[in-house]
Amino acid sequence: MNLIEELRWRGMIQDIMPGTEDQLKKEMTSAYIGFDPTADSLHIGSLVPILLLVHLQKAGHKPYALVGGATGMVGDPSGKSEERNLLSEDILRKNQEGVKKQLMQYLDFDPSKPNSAEMVNNYDWFKDMSFLHFIRDVGKHITVNYMMAKDSVKKRIEGDTGMSFTEFTYQLVQGYDFYWLYQNKQCKLQMGGSDQWGNIVTGTELIRRKAGGEAFAFTCPLITKADGGKFGKTEKGNIWLDPEKTSPFQFYQFWLNASDEDAKKWIRIFTFLDQQTVDALNADHDSDPAARLLQKKLAAEITTFVHGAEALESALATTAKLFAQADAPAESLSIEDLEGMEGIVKKEIAADKLQAGIDIVSLLAETGIFPSKGEARKMVQGGGISVNRRKVEGVDFKADASLLLHGRYLLLQKGKKNYYLIAAV
């Protein structure tokens, strides 16, 4: 299977420009994807573009990861119904660094290889460009009519929030990136999410008109969830690639909780397993859906790719303790189990308060698990709180020192999956 066939099978191609496949067959091709420095870490939404670059490199082509230092300052209107807030330069610079560091992990930057990955930042070629230069050399080649026809623009013009000149210009800025890379790095291919199609095409158009060259592009579908929810969001917010922001355990759990339908799609997109393996896995899964083989494999593969084998081990261990032995009484957990659980939130309470006995509502509020007593009370009344894995039956429940595990800890749960370890100090 060649690269395009492979990506097609994986369901990673949405739109593709004619001739792209031939170009990739013909020679080692340089290709790029842009990453937005809107946060100091990438989240799992960026995994697909990263994987595209990885596949590309595996197929022997040369990947460029572009950090959008300049485009980040403008704001991409694609998929946005409203004008974006501009980030300050300080924050952008910090974000660029964070994003850059993460990208380094996933691609092979070994300069001795002809197809080593390279990192570029469009801030480098935009920072010294004058406005006059831009409008004469770039703007002249693209008509407003052309730009207005773009979906991202049309939607905003037809909508009722309008769009600033700055965001309108975005597609030219991004288009120029492609042109610059084409001229300076012989980059002939741009990839991206399907929401980027319009911007990408502006780039190829610019290359054609300004340099008379031919450039190619394809996009991958945006990842969706079968239930229509936003991909990559949970109650705790985004799933980040930075283990400081989203622990490997939480990361693993995110994938494990995928629905069957999603898991079938995602296993092809987010893992490198070949067709045969995936087919076999699917068959096994269907014979016993409750075992969730697909989800387990998916979660294991992607956690290893992002965080490494060791992190996966520890995520698995925590999972076993939290869920596989969920019926086991809390008393059976060792101190190491309690303290070592990843994804558990640690809180403290004064030992003498506990000695005297404290009602559950105050306990929840004082340890900061809930911001107010009112909220804590509502959750207790709704049956959403457990102490030492036993459900708290009512608001008059009192906690005291006799409940302490190993004389030190209370294991508290909000719902099924949110664990808190309260240490008496």
Add this chain to the structure above:
RNA sequence: GGGCAAGUAGCCAAGUGGCCAACGGCAACAGACUGUAAAUCUGUCCUCUUCGGAGUUCGGUGGUUCGAAUCCAUCCUUGCCCA
């Protein structure tokens, strides 16, 4: 600069003098069911609360009124049209 519209909770959106902490939907959280799923059902969903209530809201500010999200004035923001 002129004309016209709009601004209500995280989002969408109803409400046009008292019955309004404000219909409904989405999102979110919890419970039941389950496979740590989906679907479904139930509860919560401005803040605090001794669960009796209390406090602060409907772009901002001032006013009319016993009483304002609702009426008036003014300012701000956004969109459309004209210049």
